[in-house]
Amino acid sequence: MPLCPSLGTPVARAEVDTAVEQSHIPCGVTMEKKGQKSPAFTLKDRTGDGETIMILTSLRLSKVLQLTLAVIKPDAVAHPLMVQALHQKILENNFLIVRCKDLVWRRADSERFYAEHAGRFFYQRLVEFMSSGPMRAYVLAREDAIQQWRELMGPTKVFRARYTSPTSVRAQFGLTDTRNTAHGSDSAESAQKEISFFFPEFCAKKWMDREEPIYRSGQTRYDHLKQIHTPLVPS
Numbered sequence: 001m002p003l004c005p006s007l008g009t010p011v012a013r014a015e016v017d018t019a020v021e022q023s024h025i026p027c028g029v030t031m032e033k034k035g036q037k038s039p040a041f042t043l044k045d046r047t048g049d050g051e052t053i054m055i056l057t058s059l060r061l062s063k064v065l066q067l068t069l070a071v072i073k074p075d076a077v078a079h080p081l082m083v084q085a086l087h088q089k090i091l092e093n094n095f096l097i098v099r100c101k102d103l104v105w106r107r108a109d110s111e112r113f114y115a116e117h118a119g120r121f122f123y124q125r126l127v128e129f130m131s132s133g134p135m136r137a138y139v140l141a142r143e144d145a146i147q148q149w150r151e152l153m154g155p156t157k158v159f160r161a162r163y164t165s166p167t168s169v170r171a172q173f174g175l176t177d178t179r180n181t182a183h184g185s186d187s188a189e190s191a192q193k194e195i196s197f198f199f200p201e202f203c204a205k206k207w208m209d210r211e212e213p214i215y216r217s218g219q220t221r222y223d224h225l226k227q228i229h230t231p232l233v234p235s
């Protein structure tokens with residue numbers, strides 16, 4: 001059973017007498033007594049010596065957190081107050097900031113990242129724009145982070161965003177269809193690739209295994225200096 005998918009796809013239920021490794025328990029598995037839901041369970045040892053390995057007295061039933069890549073594009077980073085407002089919007093919308101970095105792309109980075117759009121009429125202006133100045137990248141965590149961040153960004157086209165999602169980031173801050181303020185991964189697969197692109201040192205699989213349960217249970221604090229959420233307990 002896939003207990004800890006690397007980007008937080010919801011996990012399956014496990015029944016109480018299923019062999020469950022202790023290390024897998026915090027990864028979002030919902031334990032259930034056969035035939036009845038209960039907040040307390042005894043997990044049986046399957047090593048053969050008959051000893052109980054763990055008793056769970058309370059379980060959080062919330063969904064596993066999902067990771068996404070969010071980028072504040074150069075049109076917004078050019079204005080410090082806009083960056084602040086967007087950072088605040090991320091926090092107000094209950095995203096946990098796992099990583100945050102400011103960076104500048106070379107043209108080659110821009111071309112590589114947007115290779116799927118090569119040949120489209122906006123490709124040249126897009127790669128030029130994305131390497132025209134500093135931007136800010138985030139690894140964000142939340143339930144359904146990918147969809148939630150895309151909803152908060154609004155539609156790609158700014159003019160449409162202003163009509164259909166007037167409170168969205170692109171409606172409020174976007175300038176044109178190219179200079180549309182923000183980027184967000186559009187699937188779990190692209191989130192994985194894009195997080196590695198911007199944060200090659202970050203291992204999403206390791207974070208999901210070790211830190212996701214800590215973040216999900218609320219044992220984090222917001223570090224005002226680093227501008228990210230950090231765990232309160234060692235992972």
Ligand SMILES: Nc1nc2c(ncn2[C@@H]2O[C@H](COP(=O)(O)OP(=O)(O)OP(=O)(O)O)[C@@H](O)[C@H]2O)c(=O)[nH]1
Pocket residue numbers: 121125157176177178179
């Ligand atoms: N099909 C097509 N649409 C275009 C082309 N150039 C611009 N558009 C669209 O026309 C609309 C208006 O674009 P503009 O407001 O002129 O955008 P811009 O001033 O070029 O600014 P940037 O998008 O930031 O480069 C947008 O929806 C574009 O997608 C083009 O060559 N072909």
Ligand SMILES: Nc1ncnc2c1ncn2[C@@H]1O[C@H](COP(=O)(O)OP(=O)(O)O)[C@@H](O)[C@H]1O
Pocket residue numbers: 122126155156177178179180182183184186
């Ligand atoms: N019609 C367009 N005109 C100008 N720029 C565009 C257009 N469509 C897309 N782009 C630019 O290319 C980026 C990538 O496009 P796409 O992946 O389709 O959208 P999204 O960023 O919403 O996932 C957009 O964010 C935008 O900056």
